[in-house]
Amino acid sequence: MFKKILYPTDFSDVAKSALDFVKQLKDAGAEEVVVLHIIDKSSLDALAMYTSKDFLQIEKDWEASAASQMSSIEDELKEAGFEVKVRIEKEIPFIGILKVEEEEDVSAIVIGSHGVSNVQEMFLGSVSEKVIRKAKKPVLVVKR
Numbered sequence: 001m002f003k004k005i006l007y008p009t010d011f012s013d014v015a016k017s018a019l020d021f022v023k024q025l026k027d028a029g030a031e032e033v034v035v036l037h038i039i040d041k042s043s044l045d046a047l048a049m050y051t052s053k054d055f056l057q058i059e060k061d062w063e064a065s066a067a068s069q070m071s072s073i074e075d076e077l078k079e080a081g082f083e084v085k086v087r088i089e090k091e092i093p094f095i096g097i098l099k100v101e102e103e104e105d106v107s108a109i110v111i112g113s114h115g116v117s118n119v120q121e122m123f124l125g126s127v128s129e130k131v132i133r134k135a136k137k138p139v140l141v142v143k144r
């Protein structure tokens with residue numbers, strides 16, 4: 001049931017707790033983890049619209065920062081004995097997560113209940129809510 005895990009992360013504290021949970025799934029038979037970060041396409045579009053010549057540099061810095069955070073997660077999971085695949089995509093976050101769920105044919109998704117916005121009054125975050133609603137595979141929600 002947990003052989004191949006999809007772990008989407010926005011690098012928030014809640015997503016980090018979800019990573020601890022992913023590691024614990026080793027004992028439940030998890031072998032492979034697909035670590036996924038989505039660079040929000042609509043934020044990129046907004047950036048392109050409201051900044052001028054710096055846009056490409058900001059986008060590059062954004063990608064570089066994502067790549068470096070992904071690489072430390074990759075190391076951490078490899079050290080824990082997992083086979084790891086890292087993916088960074090430019091998409092609307094929930095759509096990207098659902099696309100990769102299909103493409104990678106994962107067994108389950110482990111996601112944080114909340115993310116960087118972490119609005120106190122919200123029962124679920126905007127991304128986790130849509131993923132739970134629309135995913136085909138079981139979703140494990142790690143609470144904040």
Ligand SMILES: Nc1ncnc2c1ncn2[C@@H]1O[C@H](COP(=O)(O)OP(=O)(O)O)[C@@H](O)[C@H]1O
Nearest residue numbers: 008009038112114115116117118125126127128
């Ligand atoms: N851009 C993203 N790329 C990958 N995973 C994401 C992204 N945004 C959110 N997630 C996942 O969804 C979880 C919930 O985040 P989200 O629904 O955005 O909450 P919030 O609205 O509090 O930011 C995160 O802990 C993370 O696992």
Ligand SMILES: [Mg+2]
Nearest residue numbers: 115116117125
């Ligand atoms: Mg969010």
